[in-house]
């Protein structure tokens with residue numbers, strides 16, 4: 407996807423602070439962190455979201471790296487949360503599948519009121 411910002415990050419065409427990378431996935435720091443640890447983990451290949459017929463092997467590989475990202479960011483022992491905002495109601499703003507890895511503080515329980 408030529409106009410996809412995360413495809414461009416995966417291709418090294420726009421800068422990002424890379425935390426982890428292999429042939430299939432890349433993790434980088436969120437440009438607008440909401441919590442002290444806010445890292446995004448994406449497949450290098452473009453899929454709009456988790457409902458976009460992502461091959462199970464790729465999904466497995468992607469999720470298998472969550473623990474490693476947490477270790478690299480130092481939150482594996484303290485705990486963290488993963489989030490994959492999906493579609494309109496899920497408030498997805500970048501339409502390239504990504505997993506938020508959130509931590510570095512005790513996260514709130516509530517999702518807050520709908521608006």
Ligand code: AMP
Nearest residue numbers: 411422435436437438491497498499500
């Ligand atoms: P979502 O709302 O789940 O689609 O999240 C998209 C996330 O991508 C947001 O947290 C943004 O701050 C983040 N983001 C957008 N552009 C960039 C970028 N160029 N580099 C790093 N993170 C970005």
Ligand code: ZN
Nearest residue numbers: 410413452502
């Ligand atoms: Zn993309």
